[in-house]
Amino acid sequence: MLSVDRVSKWYRVGGLFSQERKQVLHDICFEWKPGECLAVIGESGSGKSTLGRLLLGIEKPDRGTVRFNGKSVSDRKTRIGNVSAVFQDYTSSMNPYYTVEKALLEPLSMQRRERSDMQRKIDSLLCQVGLNPSYRDKYPHELSGGEAQRVCIARAVAAEPSCIVFDEAVSSLDGSVQIQVLELLNDLKNSFGMGFIFITHDIEAAAYLCDRAMFLRSGRVEEIVSVKELKNVQSSYAKKLLQMMIT
Numbered sequence: 001m002l003s004v005d006r007v008s009k010w011y012r013v014g015g016l017f018s019q020e021r022k023q024v025l026h027d028i029c030f031e032w033k034p035g036e037c038l039a040v041i042g043e044s045g046s047g048k049s050t051l052g053r054l055l056l057g058i059e060k061p062d063r064g065t066v067r068f069n070g071k072s073v074s075d076r077k078t079r080i081g082n083v084s085a086v087f088q089d090y091t092s093s094m095n096p097y098y099t100v101e102k103a104l105l106e107p108l109s110m111q112r113r114e115r116s117d118m119q120r121k122i123d124s125l126l127c128q129v130g131l132n133p134s135y136r137d138k139y140p141h142e143l144s145g146g147e148a149q150r151v152c153i154a155r156a157v158a159a160e161p162s163c164i165v166f167d168e169a170v171s172s173l174d175g176s177v178q179i180q181v182l183e184l185l186n187d188l189k190n191s192f193g194m195g196f197i198f199i200t201h202d203i204e205a206a207a208y209l210c211d212r213a214m215f216l217r218s219g220r221v222e223e224i225v226s227v228k229e230l231k232n233v234q235s236s237y238a239k240k241l242l243q244m245m246i247t
C-alpha cells in the first residue's frame with residue numbers, strides 16, 4: 001500500500017538568491033491499494049507531475065510522508081520491485097548508449113532469470129507494446145517518439161513492480177497503439193494484479209483503466225471519486241474539468 005500523508009511541497013521562485021517560495025502542494029492525503037488504478041486529474045499547473053515525482057522518491061516532500069508498505073519511498077530499496085515510472089518526456093528516460101535490448105535486460109537481470117528466459121521475455125514485452133523483435137538492436141535515436149515511449153513502457157512493465165506511475169505517458173501515443181497499450185495495462189492489472197497511478201488529461205483512457213479518480217486543484221485534493229461515479233462528481237471544479245475533457 002502506498003500512503004501519502006499530509007504532503008506539502010514548496011518551490012523557490014524568482015531566481016537563485018530569492019527567498020521567495022511558492023507552495024505547489026498542500027497537505028495531500030490519499031492511499032493507493034495494490035492492484036488499484038488511480039487517475040490523477042487536474043488543470044495545468046495543479047501539481048500533478050510534482051506529486052508524481054514525490055511518489056517516485058525523485059523529490060522529497062517538505063512536509064508529510066510518502067510511504068510504500070510503511071517505508072519511505074526516498075529509500076531506493078523501498079522502490080525496487082514496488083514502484084516504477086513512465087514519463088511523457090521519454091528522451092530523458094532512455095540511456096542514449098543503450099540498445100533497446102540492453103534497456104530491457106537491465107530490469108530483467110534483477111529478477112535472477114535464466115538467460116534464455118530473459119531473451120524470450122524481451123521478445124514478448126516488445127510484442128506486447130506492438131514492436132517486433134528487430135527493435136532489439138536499435139538505439140534511442142533510431143526510434144520514433146511513439147516507439148521510444150513504448151520501449152519505456154515495456155521497460156517499466158519488465159520490472160514487474162506493484163505500481164507504475166504514468167505521467168501523461170500514454171496520451172502521446174497514436175490511437176491504435178494507445179488502445180493496444182491500454183489493453184496491455186488492463187491485462188496486467190487483471191492477470192497479475194499490477195496497479196497504476198495514471199496522471200492524465202485523457203478522461204477516456206482514465207475511465208477505461210482506472211478504478212478511482214483524484215482531482216487536484218491548485219495543489220489540493222478537491223475530490224476523490226470512484227470512476228463508476230464520475231458522472232456524479234460533487235465539486236464544480238471536477239464537473240468543469242470533466243466537461244472540458246469530454247468536449
Ligand SMILES: Nc1ncnc2c1ncn2[C@@H]1O[C@H](COP(=O)(O)OP(=O)(O)OP(=O)(O)O)[C@@H](O)[C@H]1O
Nearest residue numbers: 011012013024042043044045046047048049050051
Ligand atoms: N522544479 C520546479 N521549480 C519551481 N517551480 C516548479 C518546479 N516544478 C514545478 N513547478 C511549479 O509547480 C506548479 C505545479 O507544476 P506541475 O508540473 O506539478 O503541474 P502539472 O499539474 O503537472 O501541470 P501540467 O499538466 O501542465 O504538466 C507549477 O506552478 C510549476 O510552475
